[in-house]
Amino acid sequence: MSEMWINMGPQHPMTHGLWNLRVHIDGEMVLDVDPEMGYLHRGIEKISEDRHYNEVVTLMDRCCYVAGLAWEHLYILSAEQALAIRPPERAEWIRMMSEEFQRLGSHIMWYAAFVQDIGLMSPFLYGMRDRDLILDLFQSYTGARMTYEYMRVGGVRNDLPNGFTDRARKVCDWLIDRFVEYDRLCLGSDIFHKRCDGLGTMSEKDCVAYGVTGPMLRSAGSRRDLRKDRPYSAYDRVEFDVATADGADVTARYLVRMEEMRQSVRIIRQALDWLDRHPGPVMAARVPRWLGAPYAPIGNEGYLLKRNYPKGLGLSAIEEPHGEAQAYTVNDGGEHPYRVKFRSPVFANISAAKKYLVGYRVADIPPIMGSVDVCVGECDR
Amino acid sequence: MAITLLSVAITISQAILGAIGSVFPPPIRGAVTNGNTIDGLAALIFAAILLLASMLNTIVLIWWERKLLGRFMDRRGAMHVGYAGLLQNFADGLKLFRKDTVKPREADTLGFWSGPTAYMVTSLIIFAILPISTGWNSGSLPLSLLLALAVFSFAPLFIFVSAWSSNNKYSLIGGMRSAAQMIAYEVPILLAVVAVVLVSGSFDLQTIVLEQTNYWYWVPLFLALVVFVAGMLAEMERIPFDLPEAEAELVEGWNTEYGGMMFAFFMLTDYLRALLGSFLIVLLFLGGWTMPSWVPAAATSFPLAGIFWFMLKVYIVFTIFVWIRASLPRVRTDQLLRVGWNRMIPLALLSVVLAALLVTVKCLPVLGCIPTLGG
Numbered sequence: 218m219s220e221m222w223i224n225m226g227p228q229h230p231m232t233h234g235l236w237n238l239r240v241h242i243d244g245e246m247v248l249d250v251d252p253e254m255g256y257l258h259r260g261i262e263k264i265s266e267d268r269h270y271n272e273v274v275t276l277m278d279r280c281c282y283v284a285g286l287a288w289e290h291l292y293i294l295s296a297e298q299a300l301a302i303r304p305p306e307r308a309e310w311i312r313m314m315s316e317e318f319q320r321l322g323s324h325i326m327w328y329a330a331f332v333q334d335i336g337l338m339s340p341f342l343y344g345m346r347d348r349d350l351i352l353d354l355f356q357s358y359t360g361a362r363m364t365y366e367y368m369r370v371g372g373v374r375n376d377l378p379n380g381f382t383d384r385a386r387k388v389c390d391w392l393i394d395r396f397v398e399y400d401r402l403c404l405g406s407d408i409f410h411k412r413c414d415g416l417g418t419m420s421e422k423d424c425v426a427y428g429v430t431g432p433m434l435r436s437a438g439s440r441r442d443l444r445k446d447r448p449y450s451a452y453d454r455v456e457f458d459v460a461t462a463d464g465a466d467v468t469a470r471y472l473v474r475m476e477e478m479r480q481s482v483r484i485i486r487q488a489l490d491w492l493d494r495h496p497g498p499v500m501a502a503r504v505p506r507w508l509g510a511p512y513a514p515i516g517n518e519g520y521l522l523k524r525n526y527p528k529g530l531g532l533s534a535i536e537e538p539h540g541e542a543q544a545y546t547v548n549d550g551g552e553h554p555y556r557v558k559f560r561s562p563v564f565a566n567i568s569a570a571k572k573y574l575v576g577y578r579v580a581d582i583p584p585i586m587g588s589v590d591v592c593v594g595e596c597d598r
Numbered sequence: 599m600a601i602t603l604l605s606v607a608i609t610i611s612q613a614i615l616g617a618i619g620s621v622f623p624p625p626i627r628g629a630v631t632n633g634n635t636i637d638g639l640a641a642l643i644f645a646a647i648l649l650l651a652s653m654l655n656t657i658v659l660i661w662w663e664r665k666l667l668g669r670f671m672d673r674r675g676a677m678h679v680g681y682a683g684l685l686q687n688f689a690d691g692l693k694l695f696r697k698d699t700v701k702p703r704e705a706d707t708l709g710f711w712s713g714p715t716a717y718m719v720t721s722l723i724i725f726a727i728l729p730i731s732t733g734w735n736s737g738s739l740p741l742s743l744l745l746a747l748a749v750f751s752f753a754p755l756f757i758f759v760s761a762w763s764s765n766n767k768y769s770l771i772g773g774m775r776s777a778a779q780m781i782a783y784e785v786p787i788l789l790a791v792v793a794v795v796l797v798s799g800s801f802d803l804q805t806i807v808l809e810q811t812n813y814w815y816w817v818p819l820f821l822a823l824v825v826f827v828a829g830m831l832a833e834m835e836r837i838p839f840d841l842p843e844a845e846a847e848l849v850e851g852w853n854t855e856y857g858g859m860m861f862a863f864f865m866l867t868d869y870l871r872a873l874l875g876s877f878l879i880v881l882l883f884l885g886g887w888t889m890p891s892w893v894p895a896a897a898t899s900f901p902l903a904g905i906f907w908f909m910l911k912v913y914i915v916f917t918i919f920v921w922i923r924a925s926l927p928r929v930r931t932d933q934l935l936r937v938g939w940n941r942m943i944p945l946a947l948l949s950v951v952l953a954a955l956l957v958t959v960k961c962l963p964v965l966g967c968i969p970t971l972g973g
Contacts, residue, residue, distance in 0.1 A: 336928040
């Protein structure tokens with residue numbers, strides 16, 4: 218069999234989304250790869266320029282469908298900075314708790330998809346089963362399981378329902394036990410180590426050069442975590458450790474994500490305790506009226522014309538489940554943002570594919586790409 | 599004369615041909631009811647019964663796997679068609695039967711159509727060779743084990759033919775992998791079988807089963823059993839050795855381009871081969887249809903008791919395969935081949951040596967003697 222190019226994608230089980238990995242192979246060896254993105258481009262940044270500040274939140278849910286609340290959080294932080302609005306403290310704690318639950322949901326989803334890539338069938342469904350509990354919690358306070366539309370400029374849409382913290386604690390307890398089971402299914406298997414150890418390595422230096430962030434960077438020994446380095450929301454008021462590993466390979470990324478999930482549960486437990494002790498408003502008192510009424514009353518479109526609101530810029534960066542995401546919002550005094558720009562960690566992580574895929578085998582591509590945790594929605598936007 | 603499947607087929611054939619012949623005048627009646635015609639139709643009926651039984655079992659096997667996998671994964675499996683989803687696979691099969699079969703324009707016509715057909719037919723032939731109980735076989739074949747394994751090893755050829763003629767890169771890679779894997783694991787399987795043959799002194803499966811009256815071979819030949827089961831897993835292309843159709847990287851491997859009934863052929867044949875593998879394990883290592891002497895006579899003497907116990911063992915063996923599938927990840931091609939050539943063959947050779955030792959010793963302390971050697 219001579220050398221040839223094969224297209225892994227756009228419809229291929231490895232891609233976990235809609236993108237194309239062109240692979241140059243010689244027998245089973247990978248000689249070269251060429252990732253192609255853009256199949257899922259929906260022009261979210263451009264659409265945002267035609268939406269109210271609060272309406273952009275609905276687009277954020279569609280950025281990454283497994284980490285919707287994290288992306289809402291990212292955008293809201295930059296929009297609040299651009300509009301110079303400060304949310305009440307309780308809203309910030311709720312947002313932080315939501316982001317951590319979202320990280321748990323996203324990482325469990327990653328676990329399910331990743332084990333499927335190396336041929337493990339049962340843990341895939343265990344992951345989906347456990348993620349459902351988190352979705353139930355989201356449904357109980359945002360009303361939706363997938364596209365939440367929960368956060369608002371100046372706070373969050375509504376407070377947590379009665380008894381939420383107790384239910385959330387129960388879910389946390391359940392999940393902590395399940396993580397032990399996850400580890401036993403993967404790390405306890407020799408075949409898992411044979412498939413994953415020393416695979417897809419990328420050194421810390423390379424990660425920095427290619428802009429690779431998140432669990433991939435921390436698996437290479439780095440301690441960079443925006444929640445610690447540039448704390449936002451209430452992250453400076455909770456205790457947690459940055460999960461790191463040294464292998465820089467697929468197993469190390471697995472270990473980092475599993476540890477991150479445990480740390481997320483730790484953060485959530487502290488947040489729940491705080492929320493129990495501190496009732497209060499979840500929306501800022503002085504939010505401009507036009508922000509609170511996102512839809513134009515019929516026959517009164519003039520209502521939506523330009524305001525004399527102070528101009529401003531907003532730049533936010535959060536540690537999203539996939540890596541470091543950034544948002545840049547320009548407020549030129551209108552009711553729509555003049556420009557919204559996002560930095561997706563997945564885009565950078567995929568772009569470096571040549572660095573961590575070449576030289577391995579075709580059969581290694583699914584575990585390596587699985588360990589990258591691709592979410593094409595936020596990559597293409 | 600004991601009732602066997604063949605005698606039943608001959609009786610049916612005689613009845614049918616007698617009824618047909620009675621309509622016609624004597625010269626034609628004589629031609630219709632003569633011995634050759636009766637034997638010919640009996641062979642056809644025999645084959646039809648075998649086909650029906652093996653297909654029925656295959657479909658039940660798929661149902662059993664789906665239900666078991668469901669339980670392993672904290673769900674229920676098929677539930678809606680028939681009692682506990684028992685008819686779900688029949689419905690699926692009917693759906694596939696009604697679907698159009700598409701051939702890629704650039705695919706090689708002869709190879710594309712004949713590959714799956716030959717794959718299925720060669721797997722079905724083996725059912726005619728394997729004895730399930732004393733009555734259920736096509737007579738005594740002195741080399742039935744050798745014949746069964748020889749036909750069993752046709753598969754890589756037909757898989758490769760259909761993969762190559764699909765004109766698809768994924769199919770080709772899958773076909774290459776499949777051929778390499780099956781050839782690599784053919785050797786340890788045969789060596790493990792040599793261990794059994796050494797101890798039983800026969801290539802006839804019926805004799806091998808009857809030789810296990812004192813003890814089943816899995817106890818003294820445990821190493822050979824391990825090698826045989828691992829090799830069979832690779833031959834059946836089941837997890838952890840299902841890389842030819844590793845869906846994560848190869849979409850569906852060598853059957854990527856096949857749809858509709860052709861896909862159903864592949865799917866059915868995969869399970870047919872799983873069934874065959876379980877059959878062989880039961881026949882070679884688990885005493886076939888016989889039960890140990892401490893089992894009460896009532897449990898082994900009711901009608902069709904042999905078939906009952908045989909199928910029970912087959913399903914238990916298959917359950918272990920499903921368990922393996924539910925809990926192990928998939929290995930990589932080079933690792934699989936390395937295990938095959940570097941580990942399995944030495945282990946298989948060791949098991950042959952152990953079998954030779956057993957033949958020399960003749961009797962084991964607790965288990966007893968080899969019937970033909972130790973008396």
